[in-house]
Amino acid sequence: MNFDHILRNARIMSDSEPCDIGWRDGRIAAIERKLICDAPSTDAGGRLAVPGFVDTHVHLDKSCILGRCNCREGTLTEAIAETAAAKKTFTEDDVYARAKRTLEKAILQGTTHMRTHVEVDPRIGLTSFRAIKRLKADYAFAIDLQICVFPQEGLLNDPGAEELLVEACGQGADVIGGCPYTDSDPDGQIARIFAVAKRFDIDIDFHLDFDLDPSAMSLHEVCRQTQAHGWGGRVAIGHVTKLSALGAAQLNEIADLLARSGVALTALPATDLFLMGREHEHSVPRGVTPVHRLIERGVNGSLATNNVLNPFTPFGDCSLIRMANLYANVAQIGRPIDMELCLSLVTERPATLMNLRDYGIAIGKAADLVVLDCEEGASAVAEIVQPLMVFKRGRMTVKRDAARLLRPELAGVAVSPEAA
Secondary structure, three states: OOOOEEEEEEEOOOOOOOEEEEEEOOEEEEEEOOOOOOOOEEEOOOOEEEEOEEEEEEOHHHOOOHHHOOOOOOOHHHHHHHHHHHHOOOOHHHHHHHHHHHHHHHHHOOEEEEEEEEEOEOOOEOHHHHHHHHHHHHOOOOOEEEEEEEOOOOOOOOOOHHHHHHHHHHOOOOEEEEOHHHOOOHHHHHHHHHHHHHHHOOEEEEEEOOOOOOOOOOHHHHHHHHHHHOOOOOEEEEEOHHHHHOOHHHHHHHHHHHHHHOEEEEEOHHHHHHHOOOOOOOOOOOOOOOHHHHHOOOOOEEEOOEOOOEOOEOOOOOOHHHHHHHHHHHOOOOOHHHHHHHHHOOOHHHHHHOOOOOOOOOOOOEOOEEEEOOOOHHHHHHHOOOEEEEEEOOEEEEEOOOOOOOOOOOOOOOOOOOOO
16 A cells, blocks of 8 residues: 555554554545555654644634733733724734734644634624634634624624624635623523524534522523524533532533533633632632533543633643643542543544544544653643644644754763753
8 A cells, every 4th residue: 555654653543552644635544553655654652643733712813912912900801892993993904914823833733633712893893803714724624613793792792793604604714603791681692693603504602601690590591492403512602600610410510411412511721710700809710611521421521722912811832732631630539540531632522522523543533643752641631741743634834843952961061952
């Protein structure tokens, strides 16, 4: 059998021994111990190969705006208001430049699939949407980018917003989102988002229940509408920090409802830790949904980046390995098997959430691979290891050398970089 390229001596999660992965025309054609072929090859050195990282919830359009905002309180209300003010100055080229900077960070960290949420409303119009469409085309060689348009500042209370959402969907938006907690009629917004989704036959991804008061939730209405419209497996909800404030019995009830409805959940540890619990002077709650507990009861879930260098999250390097490690710390996860689950929350599980049919290390799937500087999944999360190689449809898009210690030849004798 002929191959375009072979990744040799790579470990995959399903096998303890290194193997060779060969591909042709951008698709995996063989996975064997030793492939006999003269095709060009790259040696993974016995390191772990995983399918490309998948980020289900990013805001490229409003990343890298910290210098334009005044952040004093660190609250969700302030973040929405400051971003809304900054948004008035956005131009298409400005959005493109900032989003490009963030997207390239993600690619360098091994992300090969992403869903970016893009604000559409009467103030910004389709400016950001057009910029991200350009970015999607320009970086298709390295990443598959889904565009989810949504109304950050409300829908029913913001005349003209729905018409713009419909226009964006007509122009190629992949997903439609909602933000019910910013609307004067949350259930009404949910109903309108489902109506638009059905009209264009696209998936839905809501920002939902983003505080620590579990006495009232929009989650139940989303699940009801999902079942009523037969949209199971096509709806995701992000944040849902209210679930972090529930006892075990209530959390189990919600998990069973989500599982029955086919609604997936994305936790956003960096943002949720930063914004939640600001009113507490001590014993501050973490405010991060325990997505691993939901998975135990049949819910699909993911971990994602959300915001980067803006009032919602004034930090971020777009590393999903780092996000998995952060979540493991917050959730007090330490067993190797649970660390591997955290790795799946940034690979296989978000791929299922985004309905990626062509994903995974298996014959016939796209050759989207990341070689990590470790030998096992638990180590990847525990040590926040670096991706050393990234392949997109069989083409290497990222390469970095493993760090090494440069020792002097003799104690007390400096060695020049050239000599080392």
